[in-house]
Amino acid sequence: MMLIVFSAFFISKTSTQLSAEQYISKDNIISTSDLKSNSKIIEDILDGWIANYSENNYFSQEYIPSLQGTFYALYIFEALDKLDIINQTNIGNYVLDQFNDDYNFFIDDYVNRYMDQNYNWEFYPLTSILEINCYAILTLDILDQLDKINTEDMIQFIWSCYDSNAGGFIGQTYDPNLEEGFKTATLDNTYYAVKTLDILMENWNAYTNEIDAIINYINDLQNTIPEPIFFGGFLNDNNSELDSLKIFEPNILSSYYAIKTLEIFNMIGTIRIDDINQYFDFLYQEEHNYFEFSVKIGYAxxxxxxxxxxxxxxxxxxxxxxxxxxxxxxxxxxxxxxxxxxxxxxxxxxxxxxxxxxxxxxxxxxxxxxxxxxxxxxxxxxxxxxxxxxxxxxxxKLTKQEFLYSIIESFDLYDRISDLDIHELYKKIEFSYYKLNNESCGFYSYININENYNQYRTYPVEHFNFGEHNHLQEIDYIYSHKNVYMALKSLEILYKLDDFEVVNNLEELLNSTINSQFLQESSEKFGLFLSYLPPNFFSIERKEKLIFFEHAYYAVKTIEYLSQYLNLGNISQMILDKTALITYLVKNIVETPTTMYFNDSYNFNIENTLQNTYFLIDMSDILGESLIDAQKIRTFILENIDYTNIKNIYYCYKINEILSLDINFNFNLAQSLVKVIYSEQSNNFYLTSDHERIDSEILYWICYMAKNNDLEINMEFEENILIHSENFFNISINNIILEDYSPYSIVKFESDQLGTILLNKQEDNSFYGIISIPLDSSNYPVVYGNISLYEGTLPIFTKNISIQTSYSLDYSYNITKIGDSISVELNSSLITGYGREAFSEKEAFLEIYINEALIRTESLSMTEENSWNEFLTSYKMSQSGDYTFKLFLDDGLASEPLEITVFETNHNENVLINPSTLMMPLGIFMIGMPGSLFVYTTYRKNKNKLG
Known part of the structure; x- marks a missing residue:
């Protein structure tokens, strides 16, 4: 439940002071006057995904860009004479940004994956360091930007990948100490090396020996086995242990690389032409008028x-x-x-x-x-x-399970699940369910779009990253517990989990997860979970490469979820070896005198550390163990929070939420980051302010914080104000993500005394209004009302407020006695926010006493003169005795009449006797007149009336 925290400012607001806890520079704040509010950004993104799905029947998944993919696209644009329709400068900058000064060549995520590969376990084709650098150079050549790199250095690097013993090129700088797989020369590497060198070098005159060796190397790869599937075609390499193209060899692509390399040297005639044509005849399907790729029927x-x-x-x-x-x-x-x-x-x-x-x-x-x-x-x-x-x-089109989960969760948070095509999404998720064997089952990391297709020609790093993980940060495999947990949660939100259970055995899925716990006691990862339940023939070493703390976390979450859903009891009874798991957790907690965090072997950056620390806390809670020191973790967060990285903020927030650490986040910086990382083009968010990466989960992170963080309502207005003036209201509604509640927010001031006033939304998403408080007795001494927030017509919250009103009373009076007649003149005005003014509701009266007994109350007549009220009366003393006169003014606002003055006289005296009851002495002026005594008394006084 979202709480609402109110704060009010009754004086002008000063600039916000940053907490010393936050260690933030205000330089990170951007001007947001011309940008959409964060709530509008979120609403626009959700609307955008509805439109995207309506148009495509899938949610468009942006994959990590690569130098390979960029070269492929740029080649097509150039070939079709369409380069002018793209931003060539931006593309060139992207390519150049991948150059690594330390290595002195281009590095993207696929280079990192290549450097992490173990040929004994897995190999991903066409993405060697050499090839990726060739893609970069060929792209720059298309863009006519080769002058922006040191071509001599690149020539030297490419030649460093040449194996003079084999006569071909390997995927990286040749070193005799490399593993055998890395030392294998291949035709694809050789083709791209020769093609790129042909562009970079003026001529080949200095390399005649190398040319001869390359020609011999290629010719040696033409197959001589007298079987149609082999004869005449070209192998891609001479290593029978390496499947360097991940397709049966020979094939038409390896033959392409051979022939096209020789074409550069004008040496096609060196191959056995008749034999290669015989191989082509084997691949050519005359009946259907197409070529097969290899012996594999129907492939590419x-x-x-x-x-x-x-x-x-x-x-x-x-x-x-x-x-x-x-x-x-x-x-x-x-x-x-x-x-x-x-x-x-x-x-x-x-x-x-x-x-x-x-x-x-x-x-x-x-x-x-x-x-x-x-x-x-x-x-x-x-x-x-x-x-x-x-x-x-x-x-x-290949939507990731993780991204679909992020979208579904986000729509659920915003009560918009009905906007989604629930039935179609269910079918897509249900189809992504797999059974590898009788024991291993789960969900693929993507939502399959073709029931007949479950393989790739190129291998996206988001799904295929098996290896050492010394360089690559991606750890999401095509099979993982994360996919399982997110798919199950998605089905639950879509109200389809029961439908899924009808046709699929959830206990099998639970057992598959439980049995994936890694119980090799000699391993440092003893007690954790593999990413999925792999085949039994996997070696211990290979299984260890399938283990990451994140996978263990989602395994535990899946076991907890399914055990609760199936009513199978406590999770502690489900895990095969709970003690082993807890032991691993304890061994990897880092505790200093002041801080605590979880140190997994895969902590590439502080964001991973924060994420894993949150996983530790949540797992400890699930397992019923007390493993953490909350205050030390709080200190660790305060030392490492980074308002340029949304993943950092999210996991700091989640840790603060689960441990109730009462951390004061800098809303201004967090809200500004949301604007900085928003990509209207991608309809999504970047991970950091430098726009390097879009992550599938960011939309959910932002929506979660927007909907679950307490709202802070800041109200600026005058608590004490003169009546008949204007009170200026400024209301801001925000939390860690939102600087307003919703693009449909409406804020009203509602009052029985003043009616309902709609506050206007400003460019900075605050609400501004002028509340006029008329001169009316009902508005003194207090105006009561509510500040109410609505989303459309839906009330969100109401806060009672009160405004104390005040005024000043300015008056003067003249009292004269001529003989036995008393004349009284009283002039008064109210000093309000409007200024000096008369007030029609005023009354003045005179109480007359003889010998201290009240004998009469005399009302004064009233006239209005501009900003004054004038009151007049006269009284003839007809009885003998001591007279006391009390002058009162009912100003129409105060609850009790104000006693203006008291004066005494008697029937026969010629003077007024006025006791010193006034705040300042009276001025008495004696003026002689025939037969009479004229007594003139004057007094003027301001009286402040405070409600």
């Missing part, structure tokens, strides 16, 4: 057809129907105007498919089969691969 046959056509023209293969092949390509484009992976895997496409088709059509001089409209559709389709700063090679 669109790209294979374009490549096969190009290579057949080069080698003079006349056994093909060129026209029919081109018609096959034209007729098999998808709705976006590009190509799916193959005829077997429609509705699944990667950027490499269209890149390889366009490249071969261009190189075979067949781009003319594409009309101008075709070219426009193709370049428009590349938007599916656009990824904030560059291009990814994975389509945005």
């Amino acid at each position: 046959n669109f790209a294979a057809t374009s490549i096969g056509l190009d290579l057949s023209i080069i080698t003079g293969n006349t056994n093909i129907n060129e026209t029919a092949l081109l018609e096959f390509l034209i007729d098999n484009r998808n709705e976006f105007g590009i190509w799916d992976i193959s005829t077997s895997y429609y509705n699944s496409h990667e950027l490499i498919d269209t890149f390889q088709i366009i490249r071969s059509l261009r190189e075979s001089q067949n781009l003319n089969i594409l009309t101008s409209i075709d070219k426009i559709k193709i370049t428009n389709a590349l938007n599916m691969y656009k990824s904030y700063k560059g291009y990814a090679f994975t389509s945005n």
